[in-house]
Amino acid sequence: MIGEIATARPRTSHHAALTGHLVFSTLHTNDAPGAVARLVDIGVQPFLVSSAVRAIMAQRLVRRLCDKCKQPHEMTEGELESLGSTAGSSATRP
Numbered sequence: 001m002i003g004e005i006a007t008a009r010p011r012t013s014h015h016a017a018l019t020g021h022l023v024f025s026t027l028h029t030n031d032a033p034g035a036v037a038r039l040v041d042i043g044v045q046p047f048l049v050s051s052a053v054r055a056i057m058a059q060r061l062v063r064r065l066c067d068k069c070k071q072p073h074e075m076t077e078g079e080l081e082s083l084g085s086t087a088g089s090s091a092t093r094p
Contacts, residue, residue: 001023001024001025002023002024002025003025003026004025004026004027004028005025005026005027005039005042010039010042010043010044011043011044013025014039014044014048014052017052017053018048018051018052027039031058032056032057032058035056036049036053036056039053
């Protein structure tokens with residue numbers, strides 16, 4: 001487990017991944033596909049990226065509405081189904 005990959009010597013972490021070590025790290029990008037381009041930007045050879053990367057996962061924090069912006073909303077059956085809910089159609093969400 002290493003910190004931000006750009007500050008932790010990308011060549012060292014990439015070499016560790018290529019030699020069979022399981023490397024967990026963070027990488028600042030706007031989305032998961034941008035991680036490949038970011039690795040190339042910080043010096044990893046493009047043909048070696050696929051050899052060293054097993055998974056790239058994006059994380060998005062849950063956004064919360066402020067108390068002034070919240071409004072009650074009666075959910076439709078379609079909205080409830082898309083969320084996997086079996087609650088009645090009278091369910092409300094602030």
